[in-house]
Amino acid sequence: AQSVTQLGSHVSVSEGALVLLRCNYSSSVPPYLFWYVQYPNQGLQLLLKYTSAATLVKGINGFEAEFKKSETSFHLTKPSAHMSDAAEYFCAALFGNEKLTFGTGTRLTIIP
Amino acid sequence: NAGVTQTPKFQVLKTGQSMTLQCAQDMNHEYMSWYRQDPGMGLRLIHYSVGAGITDQGEVPNGYNVSRSTTEDFPLRLLSAAPSQTSVYFCASSYSVDGSPLHFGNGTRLTVT
Numbered sequence: 173a174q175s176v177t178q179l180g181s182h183v184s185v186s187e188g189a190l191v192l193l194r195c196n197y198s199s200s201v202p203p204y205l206f207w208y209v210q211y212p213n214q215g216l217q218l219l220l221k222y223t224s225a226a227t228l229v230k231g232i233n234g235f236e237a238e239f240k241k242s243e244t245s246f247h248l249t250k251p252s253a254h255m256s257d258a259a260e261y262f263c264a265a266l267f268g269n270e271k272l273t274f275g276t277g278t279r280l281t282i283i284p
Numbered sequence: 285n286a287g288v289t290q291t292p293k294f295q296v297l298k299t300g301q302s303m304t305l306q307c308a309q310d311m312n313h314e315y316m317s318w319y320r321q322d323p324g325m326g327l328r329l330i331h332y333s334v335g336a337g338i339t340d341q342g343e344v345p346n347g348y349n350v351s352r353s354t355t356e357d358f359p360l361r362l363l364s365a366a367p368s369q370t371s372v373y374f375c376a377s378s379y380s381v382d383g384s385p386l387h388f389g390n391g392t393r394l395t396v397t
Binding site: 213217 | 388
């Protein structure tokens with residue numbers, strides 16, 4: 173079955189450290205892939221998306237993600253964490269139909 | 285532009301009551317959808333619409349109805365509320381389903397007692 177898996181429901185990093193949030197998909201055909209961010213009491217906002225063009229995708233707020241077909245992964249990274257990055261992050265995939273499938277989310281905590 | 289507007293922000297219902305969650309967008313988006321968000325489960329698709337007059341079921345449609353009489357509006361109806369429907373509900377829209385990003389409303393927090 174087609175699915176999206178986010179490893180780690182909670183991730184903590186120190187301010188200034190590397191942020192790495194993991195996302196893997198299960199599908200025989202690479203889907204369109206997205207990362208969304210949710211700040212407290214708000215809806216989700218798009219960080220970046222992969223739609224089969226460049227495999228390294230740059231998004232807003234210094235985030236980027238790399239699509240790796242061999243690993244069926246689309247991990248999100250940021251070189252240096254900032255306090256304002258604390259939020260919940262969702263990976264999502266469009267598997268060729270009309271239904272965007274979300275992962276279960278990763279809550280990112282930044283340690284001062 | 286207001287974007288995607290959801291009302292109400294909060295609602296408490298008793299078991300068996302019915303209600304409608306409103307969603308309106310002013311971006312002329314063809315695609316609209318409803319998700320529910322529950323802890324540890326991410327967002328799950330309830331219903332979606334690819335245009336006025338067209339709706340379809342998502343992953344968890346039971347207990348919910350939708351209609352799409354105009355491009356702008358996509359209300360979600362709870363027919364007979366149950367405690368299992370306690371959740372945060374998000375409406376989202378996009379130009380199409382070809383990879384266009386979703387624009388989300390700020391959510392409706394529903395509690396069913």
